[in-house]
Amino acid sequence: MRLLVTGGAGYIGSHVTRQLVEAGHDVTVYDNLGSGFRWATLGAPLVEADLADTARLDATLAAGRFEAVLHFAAHIVVPESVADPLKYYANNTRNTLGLLQALLRHGVRRLVFSSTAAVYGTPEHIPVSESAPLLPINPYGASKLMSERMISDLAATGALDHVTLRYFNVAGADPGGRLGQATPAATHLIKVACELACGKRERIDVFGTDYPTPDGTCVRDYIHVEDLARAHVLALDHLAAGGQSLTLNCGYGHGYSVREVLAAVERQHGQALTVRDTDRRPGDPAALVADSSRIRSALGWQPQHDDLDFIVRTALDWERSLPRAG
Ligand SMILES: NC(=O)c1ccc[n+]([C@@H]2O[C@H](COP(=O)([O-])OP(=O)(O)OC[C@H]3O[C@@H](n4cnc5c(N)ncnc54)[C@H](O)[C@@H]3O)[C@@H](O)[C@H]2O)c1
Numbered sequence: 545m546r547l548l549v550t551g552g553a554g555y556i557g558s559h560v561t562r563q564l565v566e567a568g569h570d571v572t573v574y575d576n577l578g579s580g581f582r583w584a585t586l587g588a589p590l591v592e593a594d595l596a597d598t599a600r601l602d603a604t605l606a607a608g609r610f611e612a613v614l615h616f617a618a619h620i621v622v623p624e625s626v627a628d629p630l631k632y633y634a635n636n637t638r639n640t641l642g643l644l645q646a647l648l649r650h651g652v653r654r655l656v657f658s659s660t661a662a663v664y665g666t667p668e669h670i671p672v673s674e675s676a677p678l679l680p681i682n683p684y685g686a687s688k689l690m691s692e693r694m695i696s697d698l699a700a701t702g703a704l705d706h707v708t709l710r711y712f713n714v715a716g717a718d719p720g721g722r723l724g725q726a727t728p729a730a731t732h733l734i735k736v737a738c739e740l741a742c743g744k745r746e747r748i749d750v751f752g753t754d755y756p757t758p759d760g761t762c763v764r765d766y767i768h769v770e771d772l773a774r775a776h777v778l779a780l781d782h783l784a785a786g787g788q789s790l791t792l793n794c795g796y797g798h799g800y801s802v803r804e805v806l807a808a809v810e811r812q813h814g815q816a817l818t819v820r821d822t823d824r825r826p827g828d829p830a831a832l833v834a835d836s837s838r839i840r841s842a843l844g845w846q847p848q849h850d851d852l853d854f855i856v857r858t859a860l861d862w863e864r865s866l867p868r869a870g
């Protein structure tokens with residue numbers, strides 16, 4: 545298929561772009577390089593432009609005659625969304641509205657959308673299924689939920705078919721060493737721990753040790769970025785075969801605590817890390833684990849890298865290589 549990937553120069557979008565190209569698709573990336581990198585497109589054509597630039601978006605869609613769009617472009621830092629909510633509604637919600645309007649103008653009828661487990665807020669039941677209440681607790685999650693609603697409302701008119709993927713905690717890097725997370729000032733646990741292992745930080749803080757979890761630290765469902773990328777390839781196959789619109793959790797269905805993650809980083813690094821226990825970080829649910837049965841049955845998705853040590857090893861290998869990449 546002829547595909548447009550917004551945000552395809554970012555962490556997740558670049559892994560998906562690579563898999564799409566390998567699967568034989570004709571991929572164009574649309575990215576303003578705000579938090580993405582030209583090298584991350586690995587040679588796929590890049591339109592360096594902002595989603596808010598309607599003229600560039602229209603010109604790109606007119607020239608490309610795309611059969612589907614994958615929409616990753618967004619701001620993603622939860623604490624920043626609390627401090628500057630309108631930045632998140634502008635980029636994540638308003639620019640998604642603009643993209644949907646442009647898709648209508650150009651007759652593009654298929655969309656794969658990057659959503660997040662943050663739409664669930666603090667779920668009452670673990671594992672969390674797609675039918676759980678949608679109660680985001682920060683503007684980032686709310687901005688994504690509003691996009692989900694626009695997409696599903698539009699789909700209900702018959703104008704669009706979509707697969708909305710709600711990612712849990714995405715981590716790891718391309719095992720081939722070509723791609724990985726390169727964002728400066730990262731906040732994600734595995735990324736921060738790998739930076740520490742590589743001597744780029746002095747210590748790591750554990751945010752809260754008194755949660756109602758087995759070891760008192762938060763539990764998350766970490767999914768390797770390559771398995772997540774594969775879900776996008778399958779989502780496109782589903783839409784191309786005339787499949788109905790779907791909303792799917794992307795996780796493995798089991799979680800690890802912060803301490804278990806840090807132990808895995810220490811194993812892979814071969815040395816102890818400097819760890820400091822601190823207070824809870826506001827807005828962190830105790831446990832967030834996906835019920836992943838729907839994506840397995842609807843798309844036939846089967847994880848290849850459901851292994852915390854493998855996730856950490858690829859992230860650490862990538863972190864070691866980063867000076868040349870950044
Ligand atoms: N990283 C995670 O753990 C995670 C979890 C859940 C959901 N997601 C979602 O996955 C998607 C990708 O996240 P990521 O981790 O790869 O982040 P990222 O910051 O690495 O990638 C986002 C990309 O979008 C581009 N972009 C942002 N705004 C743009 C705009 N207005 N116009 C053009 N390009 C723009 C950036 O330059 C960047 O390349 C996001 O939609 C995010 O909400 C990520």
Ligand SMILES: O=c1ccn([C@@H]2O[C@H](COP(=O)(O)OP(=O)(O)O[C@H]3O[C@H](CO)[C@H](O)[C@H](O)[C@H]3O)[C@@H](O)[C@H]2O)c(=O)[nH]1
Pocket residue numbers: 620660661662663711712713714731732733734736748749750751752762763764802825828832
């Ligand atoms: O230095 C750190 C960083 C994180 N943590 C803890 O590690 C866990 C995971 O934190 P991350 O920041 O790696 O990830 P989140 O679970 O906060 O966020 C993830 O899930 C969110 C949805 O809930 C968003 O989608 C977000 O983009 C995605 O990374 C949390 O308990 C957090 O408190 C630490 O203890 N120390």
